Amino acid sequence: MKKENWLKTLLSFAKPCKGKMTLSVLFAVISVAGGFVPYLGVYQIMKQFITGQRDWEEVLKWSGVCLLGYLIKIVFYGFSTVLSHISAYTILEGLRLKVADKLLKAPLGVVQSKSIGELKNIIVDRIESIEPPLAHMIPELSSNLLLPVAVVIVLFSIDWRMGFASLITIPFAAVPMAAGMKSFHKQYADYMAANDYVNSVIVEYVEGIEVVKAFNQTTSSYARFTEAVLSFQKFTLAWFQGTWKSMNLTMSILPSTFLGTLPAGLALYLQGALTPEEAAFCLMLAMGIVGPFLKAAQFINECKSMEFGVRDANEILHMAELKEEKQKREVPGFEVKLNQVSFSYRGEGKDMALKEVSLTLPEGSFTALVGPSGGGKSTIARLIARFWDVTGGSIEIGGADIRKLSLSQLSEMVSYVTQDNFLFDCSIKENIRIGNPKATEAEVLYAAKAAQCEEFIERLEHGYDTTAGEAGRQLSGGERQRIAIARMILKNTPIVILDEATAFTDPENEAKIQKALFSLTKGKTLLVIAHRLSTIQNADQIVVLKDGTIWEKGTQKELIENCELYRNMWKAHIGAKNWSVTAAEEKNRAVEG
Numbered sequence: 001m002k003k004e005n006w007l008k009t010l011l012s013f014a015k016p017c018k019g020k021m022t023l024s025v026l027f028a029v030i031s032v033a034g035g036f037v038p039y040l041g042v043y044q045i046m047k048q049f050i051t052g053q054r055d056w057e058e059v060l061k062w063s064g065v066c067l068l069g070y071l072i073k074i075v076f077y078g079f080s081t082v083l084s085h086i087s088a089y090t091i092l093e094g095l096r097l098k099v100a101d102k103l104l105k106a107p108l109g110v111v112q113s114k115s116i117g118e119l120k121n122i123i124v125d126r127i128e129s130i131e132p133p134l135a136h137m138i139p140e141l142s143s144n145l146l147l148p149v150a151v152v153i154v155l156f157s158i159d160w161r162m163g164f165a166s167l168i169t170i171p172f173a174a175v176p177m178a179a180g181m182k183s184f185h186k187q188y189a190d191y192m193a194a195n196d197y198v199n200s201v202i203v204e205y206v207e208g209i210e211v212v213k214a215f216n217q218t219t220s221s222y223a224r225f226t227e228a229v230l231s232f233q234k235f236t237l238a239w240f241q242g243t244w245k246s247m248n249l250t251m252s253i254l255p256s257t258f259l260g261t262l263p264a265g266l267a268l269y270l271q272g273a274l275t276p277e278e279a280a281f282c283l284m285l286a287m288g289i290v291g292p293f294l295k296a297a298q299f300i301n302e303c304k305s306m307e308f309g310v311r312d313a314n315e316i317l318h319m320a321e322l323k324e325e326k327q328k329r330e331v332p333g334f335e336v337k338l339n340q341v342s343f344s345y346r347g348e349g350k351d352m353a354l355k356e357v358s359l360t361l362p363e364g365s366f367t368a369l370v371g372p373s374g375g376g377k378s379t380i381a382r383l384i385a386r387f388w389d390v391t392g393g394s395i396e397i398g399g400a401d402i403r404k405l406s407l408s409q410l411s412e413m414v415s416y417v418t419q420d421n422f423l424f425d426c427s428i429k430e431n432i433r434i435g436n437p438k439a440t441e442a443e444v445l446y447a448a449k450a451a452q453c454e455e456f457i458e459r460l461e462h463g464y465d466t467t468a469g470e471a472g473r474q475l476s477g478g479e480r481q482r483i484a485i486a487r488m489i490l491k492n493t494p495i496v497i498l499d500e501a502t503a504f505t506d507p508e509n510e511a512k513i514q515k516a517l518f519s520l521t522k523g524k525t526l527l528v529i530a531h532r533l534s535t536i537q538n539a540d541q542i543v544v545l546k547d548g549t550i551w552e553k554g555t556q557k558e559l560i561e562n563c564e565l566y567r568n569m570w571k572a573h574i575g576a577k578n579w580s581v582t583a584a585e586e587k588n589r590a591v592e593g
């Protein structure tokens with residue numbers, strides 16, 4: 001992965017709010033200048049008393065100046081903070097949108113190689129962790145660094161010796177600070193890794209809670225979970241113990257500026273180099289260095305949190321994208337052709353899932369893929385939908401290489417229904433409408449009816465308006481599949497791929513759906529992957545896949561005559577069907593008896 005400076009990445013998202021960020025910095029500087037005014041005012045007031053002038057008008061005037069300075073500090077700090085928050089959220093918005101876009105454009109395999117915990121951690125937590133430091137850094141860091149610098153400059157201008165005296169604690173504090181910071185980056189990286197691990201284990205635990213319960217494991221016996229939590233606790237404690245001495249030492253030495261300024265101020269006063277009011281002013285100023293400086297030191301941690309947030313987001317931002325043409329191309333037909341297609345999920349040459357497969361699905365025909373599990377059937381389907389790019393060879397639709405089409409044009413041509421049907425947490429109606437967001441109410445209802453959804457949707461309390469979350473566990477795997485089929489019907493593309501799309505459906509409903517499906521897909525290029533061979537016996541061609549190659553192809557009749565593998569599969573299927581019919585009859589007899 002290309003390594004990019006994290007600050008550069010962050011600033012690249014700051015373009016839409018450049019003006020606001022500049023203004024925020026400007027206001028922060030004005031605020032700092034305003035904050036400095038009261039020091040000057042107090043000095044003038046002290047002077048009135050120490051020199052014995054006691055001009056009350058002067059005192060009043062300088063009190064007013066102090067108040068004005070203070071007001072400027074507060075008001076401009078407020079403006080700066082508002083602008084910096086707007087900028088921070090704009091940057092975050094850009095970052096999140098880009099990450100989401102990347103996930104869509106990257107090959108599915110690359111996205112799926114990351115766990116949900118890992119992705120959630122980056123998209124939600126890590127990116128969120130960038131906001132507070134980003135929003136606060138501009139106004140606070142500017143004021144917390146600028147003010148001490150301005151104070152030291154003034155001290156030097158009063159007397160250079162007072163300037164040096166105010167800095168005397170820095171070399172002493174630097175020693176323990178350097179010791180504490182020596183391995184800070186590595187420790188922080190380890191902390192983030194430990195944090196990621198515990199996060200992903202927790203997500204996995206929650207996702208797999210059904211299995212944990214089913215196998216009667218208590219939380220403490222779920223070793224991976226408890227070990228991860230315990231090791232995280234040990235790690236953070238050890239880190240804290242390793243740094244608290246040096247950090248506390250630094251924090252106690254650094255603010256003790258009086259150690260330098262008090263003796264130096266008094267000595268210079270005795271020598272007559274400083275007037276009493278100047279000596280008092282210097283001491284007061286020196287005290288003003290400490291607070292902001294300590295606050296600025298806290299940003300070291302925050303900066304690291306930002307750096308790691310952006311670094312992790314960068315991991316997604318630099319994912320390889322599926323290359324696509326932006327322009328729509330004229331595609332003359334919808335024949336799908338695989339030319340010597342090879343594919344490996346692990347990179348070229350390793351564990352080939354497909355080996356030089358050549359296959360033509362004529363436009364408007366019905367092709368079925370069958371064969372033993374792991375033979376490569378789903379891989380062919382996914383490659384046609386371009387979830388991955390082929391490792392070797394090419395896939396064409398209507399004579400055009402699918403890599404030369406835009407992803408949206410391909411999506412307009414191909415519908416792909418799998419066994420895993422994800423429902424978004426919106427109403428069932430909206431879940432179906434995903435197939436075609438412009439569909440009318442009547443079209444949605446028609447698709448639902450054709451996919452045999454009506455009967456179970458009517459059972460739900462709010463019918464079509466029930467949310468998927470509300471319906472929750474009430475929906476069986478088969479019912480979810482039927483919603484996905486309704487989506488596909490609504491999408492109405494010229495090429496349809498059904499990958500075990502009715503596998504979870506009971507035989508009675510399956511027969512109904514099949515009937516509806518075949519009439520709705522008439523004239524379309526249809527590719528069906530099916531376990532139940534009876535559902536594909538009328539296919540124009542049946543392709544038997546085994547170990548990533550085409551074993552045999554033909555019609556049902558031809559294969560039963562010529563292909564032993566298919567004949568055996570067919571016999572096993574018929575046997576299983578007969579067995580299930582016999583078992584059902586016996587059960588009925590037993591009930592009747």
Ligand code: ADP
Binds near residue numbers: 345371
């Ligand atoms: P089928 O659909 O015929 O059961 P698949 O196309 O799912 O077969 O799988 C073909 C081969 O590719 C198998 O060896 C399988 O283990 C492997 N495979 C499938 N999906 C993935 C994946 N996401 N990552 C790595 N290997 C995979």
